Amino acid sequence: MSFKQWYDAHLMPRLVTFACGQGQVMKRRSQLVPLASGDVFELGCGGGLNQEFYQTSKISSFSGIDPHASLLDAARERARARGWDGNIREGVGEDIPFRDASFDTVVCTFTLCSVDDPQQVMSEMRRILRPGGRLLFLEHGRAPDPDVARWQDRIEPVWKKIAGNCHLTRPIGAALRGAGFEVEPLGQGYLPKAPRFAAWNEWGVARRTGL
Numbered sequence: 001m002s003f004k005q006w007y008d009a010h011l012m013p014r015l016v017t018f019a020c021g022q023g024q025v026m027k028r029r030s031q032l033v034p035l036a037s038g039d040v041f042e043l044g045c046g047g048g049l050n051q052e053f054y055q056t057s058k059i060s061s062f063s064g065i066d067p068h069a070s071l072l073d074a075a076r077e078r079a080r081a082r083g084w085d086g087n088i089r090e091g092v093g094e095d096i097p098f099r100d101a102s103f104d105t106v107v108c109t110f111t112l113c114s115v116d117d118p119q120q121v122m123s124e125m126r127r128i129l130r131p132g133g134r135l136l137f138l139e140h141g142r143a144p145d146p147d148v149a150r151w152q153d154r155i156e157p158v159w160k161k162i163a164g165n166c167h168l169t170r171p172i173g174a175a176l177r178g179a180g181f182e183v184e185p186l187g188q189g190y191l192p193k194a195p196r197f198a199a200w201n202e203w204g205v206a207r208r209t210g211l
């Protein structure tokens with residue numbers, strides 16, 4: 001195994017989990033994740049950082065996928081600590097291993113930045129939602145300030161290589177609208193104390209339209 005393969009498989013997922021577990025990020029999760037209800041699916045559940053915020057009494061079932069097998073044990077452990085088992089398995093958002101209209105809520109936090117094909121992933125999230133189902137999103141992406149956006153363009157080619165394919169320049173709300181969601185923004189802004197090129201966040205509720 002080359003250093004790059006070892007880094008991508010073992011060290012990078014842990015560094016990313018550490019960064020995603022910082023106080024201000026957890027605060028934003030705490031405002032969004034408790035809205036999940038019914039049959040819930042989490043895309044890119046990683047090491048399970050959202051687990052502590054689910055209101056288990058409102059949830060009928062929990063499923064999650066992530067391509068990084070090395071993170072899934074931590075996700076399962078965090079789920080068990082909440083008193084549920086959860087159906088947590090390896091998989092990618094481009095081909096979600098669940099039937100059409102299986103879920104009331106899809107949760108997607110800091111994941112659309114890292115997938116290979118965001119259009120396909122958004123289409124898959126839409127497919128597995130029941131009519132009227134909700135996608136709860138909290139993502140980082142392209143900043144509205146031209147100076148910051150220029151830096152994002154410059155840094156992204158290197159950043160995505162060291163940060164698990166994390167892109168800095170992807171639009172968030174606009175992309176979800178383009179994928180057939182009706183977006184109710186709940187907030188947006190830079191994460192305090194984070195480098196601005198990686199700090200622009202948007203979060204909200206996106207409803208499946210068209211049915």
Ligand SMILES: C[S@@+](CC[C@H](N)C(=O)[O-])C[C@H]1O[C@@H](n2cnc3c(N)ncnc32)[C@H](O)[C@@H]1O
Nearest residue numbers: 020044046049068092093109110111114115116
């Ligand atoms: C920045 S981490 C965020 C993890 C978690 N969602 C959170 O909020 O802490 C990005 C996650 O996306 C996952 N990921 C990368 N490519 C993916 C894909 N194609 N489909 C689903 N998840 C993917 C990574 O394995 C990683 O766990």
